[in-house]
Amino acid sequence: MARRRGWDGRPPASDEEASERIVSAAVELIAETGTGVSIADVAASLGVIRQTVYRYFPTAEALMHAAAIATVDGFLDRLAENVRGITDPAEAMVEGVMFTLEEVTRTPQIRVMLSGPQAAATSVNVASDEGQAFGMRMITRFDVDWGKYGYDESALRELVEFTLRTMVSFFVAPNEPGRSREELRRFLRRWLGGAILAQPPGGRQ
Incomplete structure (x- = not known):
């Protein structure tokens, strides 16, 4: 069998193009596997050696972050459309969480951003600068x-952290199969929504 040529026989014309193609490969692999991928996985998919990928992304974490960022704008656009017109903070947040929990099944890159490169409970990074920035957006x-x-x-930043931690708990321990979508909504509205509305109108005491 002939050895696969690097970059599919089309070497990138610039460092920017190389970086973009590496990120695109990572996005595709994450979509296929539903979890984080390694530098070796991405290098193999491109037909290059690992050192080539390391030249642009020194760690798997850096590459997974770049892959997540590449998908964030589309996700946020869909989220905004889903919660459009909802002015009650509890209702808006509940619908936002419902949308996100469902969306991560279609866009696993978002789950990787929220739960770490391997989407594992041991690598939760919701309190990181990236997680907070994503939540604020x-x-x-x-x-x-x-x-x-x-x-x-x-x-708001504290609310973002609290909400992200709530969502990650559902990644670690998924919703019970017997609980319907509407039952989950009522659960979130009662507890998450209740916490949101408990904020005094004038701010923290």
């Missing part, structure tokens, strides 16, 4: 006047 897409409900930037 999510929450600011809502049609909610957060200030009206007592949320300044500091409180």
